[in-house]
Amino acid sequence: MNSSRTGKDLYKQLRALPWARLWTEEVGRFDGAGARERFERVAVIRAVGVVFAESGPAGQAEEVKGWLRGLLRDPEEKVRRYAMAALPKIGAGAGEEAELLALLRQTTSAREEQALGRTLDKIGGEATLATLATLATGGGIAPRTEQRVKASVARRASPSTVRLEAELGDFDRLRLHLRGRRGLEGLVREEVEEQGKFRVVEVQRGLVVIAPLGPFTLAEVFALRCFDTVGFSLGLVKGAGGGESVEGLAEVIASPLAERLLATLTEGALRYRLEFIGKGHQRGAVREVADRAYALCPRILNDAREAPWAVDIHATAGGASVELRPRLSPDPRHAYRLDDVPAASHPPLAACLTRLAGHRQDESVWDPFCGSGLELIERTRRGGVRRVYGTDRSAAAIGITERNFAAARLGPVEAHFLCGDFRDFPALAGLAPGSLTLIITNPPLGRRVRIPNLRGLFEDLFAIAARMLAPGGRLVFTNPFRMESPEPTLRLQSRQVVDLGGFDCQVEVYRKAGR
Numbered sequence: 001m002n003s004s005r006t007g008k009d010l011y012k013q014l015r016a017l018p019w020a021r022l023w024t025e026e027v028g029r030f031d032g033a034g035a036r037e038r039f040e041r042v043a044v045i046r047a048v049g050v051v052f053a054e055s056g057p058a059g060q061a062e063e064v065k066g067w068l069r070g071l072l073r074d075p076e077e078k079v080r081r082y083a084m085a086a087l088p089k090i091g092a093g094a095g096e097e098a099e100l101l102a103l104l105r106q107t108t109s110a111r112e113e114q115a116l117g118r119t120l121d122k123i124g125g126e127a128t129l130a131t132l133a134t135l136a137t138g139g140g141i142a143p144r145t146e147q148r149v150k151a152s153v154a155r156r157a158s159p160s161t162v163r164l165e166a167e168l169g170d171f172d173r174l175r176l177h178l179r180g181r182r183g184l185e186g187l188v189r190e191e192v193e194e195q196g197k198f199r200v201v202e203v204q205r206g207l208v209v210i211a212p213l214g215p216f217t218l219a220e221v222f223a224l225r226c227f228d229t230v231g232f233s234l235g236l237v238k239g240a241g242g243g244e245s246v247e248g249l250a251e252v253i254a255s256p257l258a259e260r261l262l263a264t265l266t267e268g269a270l271r272y273r274l275e276f277i278g279k280g281h282q283r284g285a286v287r288e289v290a291d292r293a294y295a296l297c298p299r300i301l302n303d304a305r306e307a308p309w310a311v312d313i314h315a316t317a318g319g320a321s322v323e324l325r326p327r328l329s330p331d332p333r334h335a336y337r338l339d340d341v342p343a344a345s346h347p348p349l350a351a352c353l354t355r356l357a358g359h360r361q362d363e364s365v366w367d368p369f370c371g372s373g374l375e376l377i378e379r380t381r382r383g384g385v386r387r388v389y390g391t392d393r394s395a396a397a398i399g400i401t402e403r404n405f406a407a408a409r410l411g412p413v414e415a416h417f418l419c420g421d422f423r424d425f426p427a428l429a430g431l432a433p434g435s436l437t438l439i440i441t442n443p444p445l446g447r448r449v450r451i452p453n454l455r456g457l458f459e460d461l462f463a464i465a466a467r468m469l470a471p472g473g474r475l476v477f478t479n480p481f482r483m484e485s486p487e488p489t490l491r492l493q494s495r496q497v498v499d500l501g502g503f504d505c506q507v508e509v510y511r512k513a514g515r
């Protein structure tokens with residue numbers, strides 16, 4: 001068996017030991033061993049880091065750190081590297097940082113320098129930055145570690161936030177990319193045009209490109225509810241098949257436009273996370289691009305943790321579109337979502353259903369499958385609602401709708417949330433036929449929860465809607481079946497195919513005949 005295999009097997013065994021045994025027996029044996037045995041059993045050091053982080057007693061942290069600090073002075077480089085890797089797991093502080101920096105000044109091994117960089121990335125602070133400033137740049141760990149440590153020092157000092165109310169003037173050539181589910185672009189466009197702050201430049205699958213008509217704020221962008229994410233277009237980088245150059249991407253990220261946007265819209269350090277959309281982690285590419293961007297503009301910091309911005313790389317036909325996206329959590333449009341149900345609606349879909357329903361006065365609205373209440377909340381927000389009803393067969397969902405609805409602070413609206421099967425609604429609510437003006441809903445689609453006779457559920461929905469809607473009332477819903485209304489009084493007004501997160505579904509509007 002080769003030595004790396006035996007090392008892995010040993011680590012697996014040690015990792016499974018209870019902390020007390022690992023510390024007393026295995027660490028004791030390691031400390032008492034000769035150089036060769038210590039070399040063969042370095043896995044003990046790794047196991048100490050991992051097992052202590054999981055189940056070690058907090059009161060022993062100083063003792064464990066002391067042991068690892070001692071190993072940083074071991075004559076064997078491999079032992080020192082293992083100790084460096086384990087230290088952040090114990091919660092290393094200034095003493096350990098000083099020890100690591102002393103080693104950094106002495107070492108002549110590139111491998112050890114890399115390992116020191118990885119540890120300092122995690123635990124380094126001002127002392128690390130001061131030391132790095134004295135080391136020769138142009139190679140080695142300095143720039144990468146410097147960027148990471150600057151970012152973590154900034155993160156610890158004050159978490160940066162996105163300034164929603166800051167005005168962006170003088171950005172007339174700016175393009176904003178509103179992204180969302182395929183099939184909803186027309187509604188996004190309609191909403192943008194109704195607001196009148198931006199003009200629509202271009203519409204593609206799942207993307208509406210807009211340009212400001214004058215000075216604007218991000219708060220005004222987030223007054224639009226039908227899109228999912230917004231990104232400022234920083235530029236296009238050529239390169240077919242994902243082969244866009246590191247240099248090209250870095251230049252766009254470090255551009256004066258990016259810096260000006262970030263400086264205007266960020267409270268605190270300018271930190272961003274880099275994401276190659278739809279391509280997984282891409283750790284190597286992220287590192288290369290972030291290193292190069294930092295070399296070009298050291299005021300903008302790449303930081304995977306809690307960054308207020310993302311730079312998203314979207315593949316396009318001829319290369320990549322680079323976009324700067326605010327990472328707002330929660331999305332300010334949905335701060336009312338205190339809780340969720342497993343099959344909750346995608347919030348922009350709920351807003352789009354609301355647009356399709358149109359705006360009328362004195363509405364009585366029912367969501368037969370209210371879940372966490374998004375459709376009812378989005379419709380009530382638009383005004384003109386006198387009364388809402390929500391039913392769901394899950395009591396937990398009804399409680400969640402109640403809480404979310406209250407958190408949305410929607411003013412004086414009569415609200416009734418009832419636990420039960422939607423077919424029993426007239427009896428549960430004590431309502432006469434023809435009492436409702438709008439039924440708006442995203443029913444169970446049989447994907448996450450199996451529903452016996454799903455088609456029958458939709459037939460029953462048509463039947464109950466035909467009975468409970470007043471003449472002129474609307475039924476707006478997502479329908480996974482290609483079916484015509486079995487109820488002659490319900491007339492189809494519109495139908496569009498929408499991607500509901502990996503599968504297509506119809507979004508339909510019916511109107512009850514009469515009036």
Ligand SMILES: C[S@@+](CC[C@H](N)C(=O)[O-])C[C@H]1O[C@@H](n2cnc3c(N)ncnc32)[C@H](O)[C@@H]1O
Pocket residue numbers: 341343344345368369370371372373374375391392393394397420421422423441442443444445
């Ligand atoms: C897709 S979810 C609704 C999501 C909801 N629009 C939201 O904002 O979270 C469908 C809901 O229908 C409920 N449901 C399923 N069958 C039902 C039935 N026969 N009667 C009433 N509710 C039902 C489920 O409990 C689930 O909460």
